Amino acid sequence: MTIKAVLFDLGNTLVKYDFGVPEEVFQRVxxxxxISRSLDDVNVAFLKAAKEAEDLNLLSSFGKMRCENYWSQxxxxxxxxxxxxxxxxxxxxxxxxxxxxx
Numbered sequence: 281m282t283i284k285a286v287l288f289d290l291g292n293t294l295v296k297y298d299f300g301v302p303e304e305v306f307q308r309v310x311x312x313x314x315i316s317r318s319l320d321d322v323n324v325a326f327l328k329a330a331k332e333a334e335d336l337n338l339l340s341s342f343g344k345m346r347c348e349n350y351w352s353q354x355x356x357x358x359x360x361x362x363x364x365x366x367x368x369x370x371x372x373x374x375x376x377x378x379x380x381x382x
Contacts, residue, residue, distance in 0.1 A: 302326070306358060317362060329357035 307322045317325075333339050338353055 310362070315362075321362070322358075325358050325361035328361035329354065332357050332361075 303319060303322045303326055306326070307317060307319055310317050310322070330339075333354060338350070338357075342350055
């Protein structure tokens with residue numbers, strides 16, 4: 281038998297991430313922008329965003345659209361749920377910058 285491919289499960293199996301859950305990352309980026317929100321507030325915003333994403337069929341488009349477009353829309357929903365409408369572009373730039381440092 282010829283081996284054609286080998287798959288590795290990197291996510292928290294071979295590579296441990298130190299940034300925690302997405303809500304914690306979101307909270308850290310908000311803090312870096314001078315926006316103070318508790319983790320509970322961010323969790324509530326994520327739940328509201330998930331509901332709105334479901335209503336908009338955004339969740340079903342994951343993998344069918346460009347990654348940046350999907351996450352930009354998701355981040356916009358979370359920011360709107362937080363009451364932050366004008367911080368989207370700066371938030372996304374900082375989030376991408378922090379992810380690239382990993």
